[in-house]
Each structure stands twice: as C-alpha cells, then as structure tokens.
Amino acid sequence: MMAGRLWAVIVKELWAILRDPRARIILILPPLMQLFVLGFATTLEVRNTVIGIYDRDGGAWSIELAQRIAASPNVAATLPIFSAADMRRALDRQQVIGVVSIADGFSADLAAGRGAEVQGVFDGRKSNAAQIVAGYLGTIVADLGAELQVRAAPTASVVTHWFNPNLQYLWFTMPGLVVIITTISGLGLTSQTVARERELGSFDQLMVSPLRVPEILIGKVVPPVLVGVVNASIYMILISQVFGVPLTGSVPFFYGALLLYLLALGGVGLLVSSLSQTQQQAFLGMFLVAVPAILLSGYASPVENMPPWLRLVTEADPTKHFLIVSEGVFLKNMPLWDLWSNTWPLAVIAVVTLGASAALFRARME
Amino acid sequence: MTAAPAFTAELHGVSRRFGAATALDDISIVIRPGVMSGLVGPDGAGKTTLIRLLAGLLDPTAGRVTVFGQPATRADRARVGYMPQRFGLYEDLSVIENLRLYANLRGVVARDQARRFDDLLRLTDLTGFQQRLAGRLSGGMKQKLGLACALVQTPDLLLLDEPGVGVDPVSRRELWRMVQNLTGAGIAVLWSTAYLDEAEKCDEVFLLSEGRLLHAGPPGDLTADVAGRVFGLRSPGQGRRRLLAQLMDRDDIRDATIQGGSLRLLMQPGAAPPEAAIPARPRFEDAFVDRLGGGPGGTSALAETYPLIPETGAPVIEAQGLSKRFGAFIAADNIRFDVPRGEIFGLLGPNGAGKSTTFKMLCGLLTPSSGTGRVAGHDLHHARAAARQSLGYMAQKFSLYGDLSVRQNLNFFAGVYGLHGRARRDKIAQMTDIFHLGPYLRQNAGALPLGFKQRLSLACAVMHAPPVLFLDEPTSGVDPIVRREFWSHINGLVQKGVTVLVTTHFMEEAEYCDRIQVIYRAAPIALGTPDSLKSDAAARTGDPDPTLQDAFISLIEDHDARRARTGDAA
Numbered sequence: 001m002m003a004g005r006l007w008a009v010i011v012k013e014l015w016a017i018l019r020d021p022r023a024r025i026i027l028i029l030p031p032l033m034q035l036f037v038l039g040f041a042t043t044l045e046v047r048n049t050v051i052g053i054y055d056r057d058g059g060a061w062s063i064e065l066a067q068r069i070a071a072s073p074n075v076a077a078t079l080p081i082f083s084a085a086d087m088r089r090a091l092d093r094q095q096v097i098g099v100v101s102i103a104d105g106f107s108a109d110l111a112a113g114r115g116a117e118v119q120g121v122f123d124g125r126k127s128n129a130a131q132i133v134a135g136y137l138g139t140i141v142a143d144l145g146a147e148l149q150v151r152a153a154p155t156a157s158v159v160t161h162w163f164n165p166n167l168q169y170l171w172f173t174m175p176g177l178v179v180i181i182t183t184i185s186g187l188g189l190t191s192q193t194v195a196r197e198r199e200l201g202s203f204d205q206l207m208v209s210p211l212r213v214p215e216i217l218i219g220k221v222v223p224p225v226l227v228g229v230v231n232a233s234i235y236m237i238l239i240s241q242v243f244g245v246p247l248t249g250s251v252p253f254f255y256g257a258l259l260l261y262l263l264a265l266g267g268v269g270l271l272v273s274s275l276s277q278t279q280q281q282a283f284l285g286m287f288l289v290a291v292p293a294i295l296l297s298g299y300a301s302p303v304e305n306m307p308p309w310l311r312l313v314t315e316a317d318p319t320k321h322f323l324i325v326s327e328g329v330f331l332k333n334m335p336l337w338d339l340w341s342n343t344w345p346l347a348v349i350a351v352v353t354l355g356a357s358a359a360l361f362r363a364r365m366e
Numbered sequence: 367m368t369a370a371p372a373f374t375a376e377l378h379g380v381s382r383r384f385g386a387a388t389a390l391d392d393i394s395i396v397i398r399p400g401v402m403s404g405l406v407g408p409d410g411a412g413k414t415t416l417i418r419l420l421a422g423l424l425d426p427t428a429g430r431v432t433v434f435g436q437p438a439t440r441a442d443r444a445r446v447g448y449m450p451q452r453f454g455l456y457e458d459l460s461v462i463e464n465l466r467l468y469a470n471l472r473g474v475v476a477r478d479q480a481r482r483f484d485d486l487l488r489l490t491d492l493t494g495f496q497q498r499l500a501g502r503l504s505g506g507m508k509q510k511l512g513l514a515c516a517l518v519q520t521p522d523l524l525l526l527d528e529p530g531v532g533v534d535p536v537s538r539r540e541l542w543r544m545v546q547n548l549t550g551a552g553i554a555v556l557w558s559t560a561y562l563d564e565a566e567k568c569d570e571v572f573l574l575s576e577g578r579l580l581h582a583g584p585p586g587d588l589t590a591d592v593a594g595r596v597f598g599l600r601s602p603g604q605g606r607r608r609l610l611a612q613l614m615d616r617d618d619i620r621d622a623t624i625q626g627g628s629l630r631l632l633m634q635p636g637a638a639p640p641e642a643a644i645p646a647r648p649r650f651e652d653a654f655v656d657r658l659g660g661g662p663g664g665t666s667a668l669a670e671t672y673p674l675i676p677e678t679g680a681p682v683i684e685a686q687g688l689s690k691r692f693g694a695f696i697a698a699d700n701i702r703f704d705v706p707r708g709e710i711f712g713l714l715g716p717n718g719a720g721k722s723t724t725f726k727m728l729c730g731l732l733t734p735s736s737g738t739g740r741v742a743g744h745d746l747h748h749a750r751a752a753a754r755q756s757l758g759y760m761a762q763k764f765s766l767y768g769d770l771s772v773r774q775n776l777n778f779f780a781g782v783y784g785l786h787g788r789a790r791r792d793k794i795a796q797m798t799d800i801f802h803l804g805p806y807l808r809q810n811a812g813a814l815p816l817g818f819k820q821r822l823s824l825a826c827a828v829m830h831a832p833p834v835l836f837l838d839e840p841t842s843g844v845d846p847i848v849r850r851e852f853w854s855h856i857n858g859l860v861q862k863g864v865t866v867l868v869t870t871h872f873m874e875e876a877e878y879c880d881r882i883q884v885i886y887r888a889a890p891i892a893l894g895t896p897d898s899l900k901s902d903a904a905a906r907t908g909d910p911d912p913t914l915q916d917a918f919i920s921l922i923e924d925h926d927a928r929r930a931r932t933g934d935a936a
Binding site: 004005007008009011012015016019020021200201202204205207208209210211212 | 726729730731751754755757759761763764765766767768769770771774777778779780781782783784786810836
C-alpha cells in the first residue's frame with residue numbers, strides 16, 4: 001500500500017518535471033550553458049592585457065626587459081609611458097592594468113654586476129587580475145635576472161604545483177563547477193515543487209488524500225535526485241573527456257556522496273518551498289539560500305581565509321563538504337577515509353533538513 | 367455628420383480569436399444610454415473578452431467595436447468607467463487614499479474631489495471606513511470601493527466585469543442597487559455575470575455561450591419562449607431523486623431540476639405536463655437551457671457501477687462542537703451537526719462566515735481548535751488516514767494537475783487511493799467510459815474544455831468509491847447543462863448511499879441539498895430543508911414565494927437586526 005502510493009507520487013512528480021515547460025527549461029538548458037560559459041569565463045589566467053612601460057633608463061637592458069614583456073603570451077600590447085603624470089592617467093583611464101617603471105641607471109647597474117630595481121604599479125581596482133599579472137611580470141624579471149647571474153648561485157626557489165602541475169585553470173574550476181551547477185539545478189527543482197502545488201490549487205487535493213507527509217516529501221525529492229544524478233554524470237563525462245580534467249579518485253564513492261548531497265539539497269529546497277506561497281517566492285527564496293551556500297563553500301574564496309566563526313557556519317553548508325569531495329575525487333585521488341570525513345556531514349544535513357521540512361510542511365498546512 | 371446615435375457603444379460582427387481558440391464569434395450588440403445591460407454567460411463564454419474589447423484593451427480579430435462613435439481603441443477613456451474582475455485597488459492605501467489616487471489619475475480637479483468623494487462614499491456605504499486600508503476590507507466592500515474608484519469621474523459608459531464574484535448575496539444585491547441607480551443619470555451600464563438570476567433583473571440581456579450570442583434583448587423576450595411550459599411538481603423525500611432521473615430521461619420533458627422538495631420541469635413545446643404539476647413562473651435559466659437544446663439525461667452511468675454503501679445506522683458525517691481560532695480571530699464557533707447516510711448536506715454562508723473553515727476541518731485540511739469531527743466513523747484526529755481514504759474531495763477551482771495529461775491524472779489519483787495493477791487499469795477504463803474522456807486521455811488536463819475538467823475532477827474524486835463526498839462549490843461558474851449533468855451523478859450516488867457535504871453560495875446548488883446549515887459570523891444561525899428555510903422567510907418577510915436566495919438574505923438581515931437590538935440593549 002505505502003509503496004504503491006509512494007510510487008504514484010514519484011511518477012506524478014517525474015511527469016510534472018518533464019511536462020511543465022518551465023521546469024523542463026530549468027532542467028536542461030541552464031546547467032549545460034553554465035558549464036560551458038562559466039567554464040570559460042571563470043578563467044584564472046589573465047590574457048589580453050596592456051602593460052605600460054615607463055622606461056626612465058633607455059639602456060640596452062631596459063629595452064631587453066620591455067621586449068620580453070611585450071613578447072609574453074599573456075600581454076597583448078605595451079604602452080610607452082613618459083612621465084609620472086602619464087602613468088597616473090593611463091592607470092586611471094584603465095588603458096593599462098599595470099605599469100613597469102624602470103629606474104634610471106638600470107642598465108648601468110646591471111652591467112656593473114650590481115642589483116637593479118624595477119617597480120611595478122598596478123590597478124588596485126582589479127586586485128585579482130593585477131596580482132596575477134604581477135606574478136607574470138615577476139617571473140619575467142626573475143628570468144632576466146637569472147640569465148645575468150649564471151655565475152652567481154641561484155637563490156630562487158623552484159615551485160612545483162602538485163595535482164595540477166601545469167596550473168591549468170580548468171582543472172581547478174571544473175570539479176567545483178560541477179558542484180555549483182548541481183546545487184543550482186537541484187535547489188531550483190525542489191524549491192518549486194510544493195509552491196507549485198499551492199499556486200495551482202492542487203495542494204488541498206493532495207492533503208485530503210490518504211498520502212502521508214513523508215510519502216509526499218519523499219515522492220517530491222526522488223525525481224530531482226534522479227535528475228541530479230543524470231546531470232552530474234553528464235558533467236563527469238564532459239569534464240573528463242572534453243575538458244581533459246583527470247578523474248583520479250573512486251567514482252562509486254563520488255556517486256554515493258552525490259546521492260547524499262542531492263538529498264541534503266532536496267531537504268533545503270523543500271524547506272524553501274514549504275515556506276513559499278507562490279512559485280515566485282520560492283524562486284527568490286532559492287537564491288536566498290543558493291548564494292550564501294556557494295559563497296561559503298570555498299568555491300570563490302578559500303574557507304581557510306574566513307574568520308573562525310564563519311568557518312563554523314560553513315560546516316552546515318552541504319556545498320562546502322561536497323566541493324571537497326568533488327575536488328578530492330577528481331584531482332587528488334583522496335583516500336576514502338578523508339572523503340568519508342567530508343561525506344558523513346552531508347548525511348547529517350540531509351536528515352536534519354528533510355526532517356525540518358516535514359515538520360514545517362505539517363505546520364504550514366493550517 | 368448625422369444626429370448623435372442612440373447608442374453609447376456598438377459591436378458589429380465582432381470576432382476575437384486567441385491562437386486557435388475562438389473567444390467571440392460574430393457578435394453584434396448595441397449598448398444604450400440609461401440602460402442596465404447584462405452580459406450573461408458561464409465561465410469561458412467570452413464575457414471578459416467582450417468587455418476588454420469595449421474598454422479598448424484588445425483589438426477585434428474581425429468586425430468593428432465602436433464607443434462614442436469612435437473605434438474603441440481611440441475612444442475618450444475619460445468617459446469610460448471600467449472595473450475589471452480584480453479591480454486594481456492599492457491594498458496598502460486607505461479607502462480615501464485609493465479614491466484620491468484614482469481621482470488624480472483621472473484628472474479630477476482637487477476642488478471637485480471632496481464633494482465627489484462624499485457622494486461616492488455615501489453611495490457605497492463606505493463613509494465610516496474612509497481610513498481603513500483597502501486590504502482590510504471584506505470582499506463585498508472591496509468591490510464597492512472598486513466601483514467607487516471606477517466612478518470618480520462620472521462616466522458615460524460603465525463596464526463591470528463580474529462585480530458579483532466572491533461577493534456574498536447580500537452585498538451583491540446592494541451593489542446591484544447602486545449600479546442600477548446610475549442608469550437614471552443616463553449612464554450606459556454593462557454588468558457581466560455568471561448568475562442567471564441577475565440577468566432577469568436587467569433591462570437588456572446579452573446571453574453568451576461558448577463565444578456565441580444566444581440572445582440579445584429584454585430578458586422577458588427570452589423567458590416568453592418558455593412561457594406556459596414551466597411547472598412545479600411536489601415530491602418531498604428521497605423519492606424525488608429517482609423521479610428526477612426518470613423525468614430527465616423522458617423525451618417530452620426538456621429539462622428538470624430539483625428545487626428543495628419539489629421538481630421543476632420544462633416541457634417540450636406542446637407536451638402535456640404530468641398530473642399534479644402546478645404552473646410556475648418561468649425563470650431565465652429555464653430559457654437558457656431551452657436555448658441550449660434542453661437538459662441532459664438523468665441516468666448516471668457512474669451511479670450504476672458504484673457499489674452500494676451499506677447502512678450502519680450511525681451518522682456518516684459528525685461535527686461535534688467544532689471551533690477554529692486563528693489567534694484572536696474566531697473563524698468557526700461551536701459548529702454542531704450530524705449527516706445521516708445518503709443525504710446531501712449543504713453549508714451556506716457569506717464569504718468569510720466560516721463555512722469553508724468548517725468544511726476544511728471536516729475533511730482534515732485544518733485541525734480544529736476544539737471539538738471533534740468524524741467521517742464514516744473515523745475520527746479526524748486519531749484516524750486521519752482512514753478518514754481520508756473514505757472521502758472524495760472536489761474543490762471549487764479546478765485543482766488537478768494541468769500540466770499532466772488526463773491519463774496521468776487518473777493514474778496518479780488511482781495510485782494515491784491504493785488502486786494498482788489490473789484494478790487500476792479497469793477503474794480508469796471505466797471512468798474514461800462513463801465520462802467520455804477517451805479522446806482527451808493524452809491531452810493536458812489544463813487545456814480541457816470546462817465541462818470536461820469538471821468531469822475529470824469528479825472522476826478523480828470517486829475512483830476509489832468513497833462513501834463520503836466533499837464538494838466545495840463544485841459547479842460555480844459552469845453552464846447549466848454541465849451543472850445538471852454533475853448533479854445527476856451526485857443524485858445517483860446518493861441513492862447508492864453516498865453521503866455528500868457541499869459548501870456553496872450558488873442557490874442553484876443549494877436547492878439540491880436535503881438540509882442546509884446556514885453559517886454566519888462563524889456560528890450556525892439556521893438549519894433546515896430548503897423548503898423550510900423558504901417558508902420561514904415567507905413568514906418573516908411576507909413574500910409569498912421567496913427564492914432560496916431571498917430566504918438566505920432575509921436570514922442574514924434578521925440576524926444582523928437582532929444583533930443590533932441586543933447590542934443596543936447591552
């Protein structure tokens with residue numbers, strides 16, 4: 001009896017997702033678009049930059065440096081700068097992202113075997129890009145220095161990036177992006193489901209039926225979970241085959257964690273949905289939850305940099321835990337034990353949110 | 367230029383299509399000044415489309431819409447008062463602020479405003495509520511305020527789109543009187559409604575059905591068609607339902623309905639009435655059904671296949687002192703009644719009086735603050751699931767899944783009520799057969815014609831053959847043929863022992879009830895058969911032949927008067 005009723009709800013919910021034109025669009029289009037658009041947009045490389053060169057030296061080595069900068073694949077063009085006022089103007093108008101200022105006597109100092117100084121001035125309004133460009137320029141300057149000092153003992157440390165030796169930004173962004181997109185589409189689907197019934201007027205019809213609250217809620221969570229599993233599988237294939245990100249860890253474990261994550265999302269979505277009277281409210285409510293969940297997940301900024309109290313808050317964010325699992329499985333071949341320590345919190349969150357949504361669902365009936 | 371035309375607005379050969387659907391088909395009507403014109407028809411007949419055309423909000427697909435001698439889209443809007451179904455009141459503004467806002471929008475100069483507002487507030491009885499927020503007004507008062515806002519500048523043409531919807535009969539009658547008074551000043555009024563009793567009171571009626579104009583002219587012209595063919599037949603007790611079904615199936619009888627303890631018959635032209643039938647005054651609805659080709663047959667295929675619900679001797683629906691409080695607000699207060707097996711029991715009352723609250727407590731949608739309710743012997747509190755399994759529920763609004771196909775809806779509700787496998791397939795095939803849903807099985811339920819939505823809702827509610835049916839205004843706004851068909855099924859089921867609880871403020875529905883509980887201001891104020899309520903009203907008001915609506919209004923007025931007296935005494 002119970003299984004029969006549950007099955008009827010699951011089938012109905014699946015059809016509701018597949019036949020409602022709005023739900024169908026939420027289902028297919030945005031996730032794929034997001035994967036491709038965000039995949040290429042959240043690039044961590046900085047290309048097509050213009051660098052100002054304020055060459056107060058004009059010697060052989062300063063010209064050599066300027067040419068090396070211009071030749072870098074990350075630099076589109078250089079802009080000659082002739083005065084401090086010029087430099088200020090170029091930065092202010094965003095003609096350049098930064099200026100390399102070469103001091104008078106640069107070539108002479110180098111020729112004499114003394115140390116020489118190069119100053120970099122960057123546009124602080126684009127702090128992230130500026131930092132990255134500063135890094136590039138630093139490398140170019142250091143290279144030049146290294147060539148000149150072959151005789152001297154090299155003091156620069158050699159950096160190796162484990163797990164992503166060539167620092168391919170796609171390797172870094174893609175495993176995170178899977179999590180983000182799964183989050184948005186999962187929340188989007190579940191947050192609509194109860195609100196839709198309320199808006200269409202079928203809610204009362206459902207409530208007078210012999211269905212019990214757990215049957216309704218489970219029936220409403222299963223289809224979005226299925227959709228989430230299908231979507232995530234497509235991303236996994238795309239990411240590893242098309243974008244070439246290595247899949248080093250345990251795939252079955254990933255699926256287990258994914259399932260728990262989707263259940264936790266379902267609980268959160270149902271909470272939002274039970275609180276909303278209309279689909280529009282549910283939609284806004286979904287963003288109210290999704291944005292902090294993503295910001296606190298460590299996708300945009302590392303959790304380790306957050307103040308301690310906020311780090312505590314992130315423990316309740318399922319996205320944070322699943323992000324660690326996803327990155328661990330893709331790049332690190334994380335040991336199962338470490339994965340597990342980030343998976344069981346998902347189960348706890350799922351139980352709590354689903355339970356809370358059932359309680360709320362009952363309370364909101366009145 | 368010739369002399370000014372004798373009409374305010376005209377539709378000439380007007381059609382309007384929305385995609386493949388035809389909302390209006392070749393309509394030609396004339397709206398005259400100083401005349402109360404009624405635009406009458408069931409939901410989906412095209413009333414709103416016609417009014418929007420006149421208001422210049424839509425272009426016709428074909429034909430001409432003329433207002434004040436100009437195409438409607440170019441007519442002087444300042445001379446048109448338009449009140450859409452949901453008037454755009456600002457709920458966070460007070461009554462007077464709403465009026466001021468609309469007066470300013472309409473360019474009424476400030477020095478005229480005060481006097482105009484006084485007139486309008488007096489007209490609409492809102493003088494004492496000037497400072498109240500519009501959102502805090504009752505449904506009837508909101509409609510009155512909407513009307514006042516539409517009248518801030520005296521229009522030459524007043525378009526009212528179903529001003530009576532969601533308004534209880536008392537307020538509806540007041541609203542009607544207010545508007546009728548306006549025609550004295552030479553205003554042309556178009557009042558659209560799904561209530562056929564309102565049509566009778568109009569000077570002129572345009573009767574719409576499925577986008578076609580069935581009648582244009584004084585309502586008397588239409589009822590004249592059926593004069594001498596309408597009869598009443600006394601038949602108290604349960605036997606009247608069986609008799610009704612037999613009469614509806616007869617060829618010489620064009621239409622038959624239940625009116626309390628009597629049957630109302632419309633004979634075919636030339637056919638002799640049954641013995642003991644007494645001539646009755648024809649009503650607009652008789653004429654409407656006549657125009658539509660007569661009522662449906664009376665045999666319910668649904669009832670024939672329905673299992674017989676055994677008699678247990680105990681009441682099937684019991685309300686034992688049900689009360690519901692929302693904070694300090696008392697929505698229902700000590701409601702108490704029993705409904706025996708095989709009875710249709712009606713809950714009647716103005717909006718917000720507590721009938722829906724009572725209804726919802728009895729079908730388990732609300733938990734009572736105190737008191738208990740039992741359905742088919744199951745306590746609503748302790749045996750919720752069992753109580754629910756034994757009831758079928760049909761809401762006033764179509765509340766199935768519009769995006770799902772008819773078959774998916776049937777599958778879902780069958781599954782929810784515990785039908786599986788072969789039993790389910792058989793049941794769905796049976797329902798498809800009974801309600802002629804075959805051609806629609808793959809279509810989205812939301813896109814069904816209104817009559818079929820009605821059938822599907824009923825099919826989903828009775829698939830599990832419940833002994834109790836809960837109906838919430840089941841036939842509000844549907845055309846009289848669909849309503850007759852629906853009540854034929856209900857009558858048939860009742861004869862099989864099904865017990866029915868129905869809330870309504872449609873008097874046509876209330877007439878089908880065995881007994882009616884009138885609820886007003888959260889408390890029961892009267893309980894009786896439709897006939898006894900009517901005869902009580904006759905004794906009270908002196909009206910020899912009151913309708914159920916008259917009886918209802920008199921009950922409420924009487925109650926208010928008594929409250930006022932005791933209030934004065936205290």
